[in-house]
Amino acid sequence: MAMAVGCALLGTFFFVWILRRLTFRDMILVPLVGIMFGGVIGAATTFFAYRADLLQSLGAWTAGDFSGVLRGRYELLWVAGAVTALGYLYADRFTVAGMGRGFAVNLGVRYDRVVNTGLVLAAVITAVVVVTVGQIPFVSLVVPNLVTLALGDNLRHALPATALAGALLVLLCDVAGRLVRFPYEIPVSTVVGVVGSVLFLALLLRGGRRMGLR
Structure with a gap:
């Protein structure tokens, strides 16, 4: 370590x-x-x-x-x-x-x-x-950006929400990985990678449209 x-x-x-x-x-x-x-x-x-x-x-x-x-x-x-x-x-x-x-x-x-x-x-x-x-990919990229969009940039307010949202995302992806091919298990990193990449692309497209409007 x-x-x-x-x-x-x-x-x-x-x-x-x-x-x-x-x-x-x-x-x-x-x-x-x-x-x-x-x-x-x-x-x-x-x-x-x-x-x-x-x-x-x-x-x-x-x-x-x-x-x-x-x-x-x-x-x-x-x-x-x-x-x-x-x-x-x-x-x-x-x-x-x-x-x-x-x-x-x-x-x-x-x-x-x-x-x-x-x-x-x-x-x-x-x-x-x-x-x-x-x-576990994309958690630190997607979750803070989504929470910031909803709550603003005040970290004292956003950090607890970010921690809870990140934990919830990982928990849901872990449960999904255990159920998709039960009794086999898909690593949580694989499921989070798929979900996180979709969310991250959505954030990029949203930022691109916002720059286009300017």
Whole structure:
């Protein structure tokens, strides 16, 4: 887990370094750049796993599946819970930082410190969840955007709703994966990937129509 957290931090700050050198007309394109960046990392990981004859192990480890969450392993998720609670305490600062560097600095918020704190918290939570459960795609892309559209950008109000909506989405997809081919089970990451990709495309099309109206 320590190695996963370190790699997550390194990858996150490198991704931010890339974003700061790009210009976007619509912020919805940022997740697309993230998907491309993740694809490059995934390709490199697959290459090394292939050379070491570990492709099957890599697939089993990274696929999101609750069947491997057993006593002695799931307790690590409390670390993610504690970090999430810490992030909630910073919610107001994250909201102000999201309005831009100039606005945040004028209000007395240390912009760089707040942004870096948010990146560290997100990286730690992601690493803990991936090590314990595996990768569950699109949840962090789709759910926060949908909640923001409904409730606005105030993170103190949106974070609890985001957590509940994300948990509900994963729960429904997990139940669907257990019932579609009963008594066999489809990994929750597969079901969430299908549902999440449809929702994400809907968000992209909505953003494209909004830019066209402008």
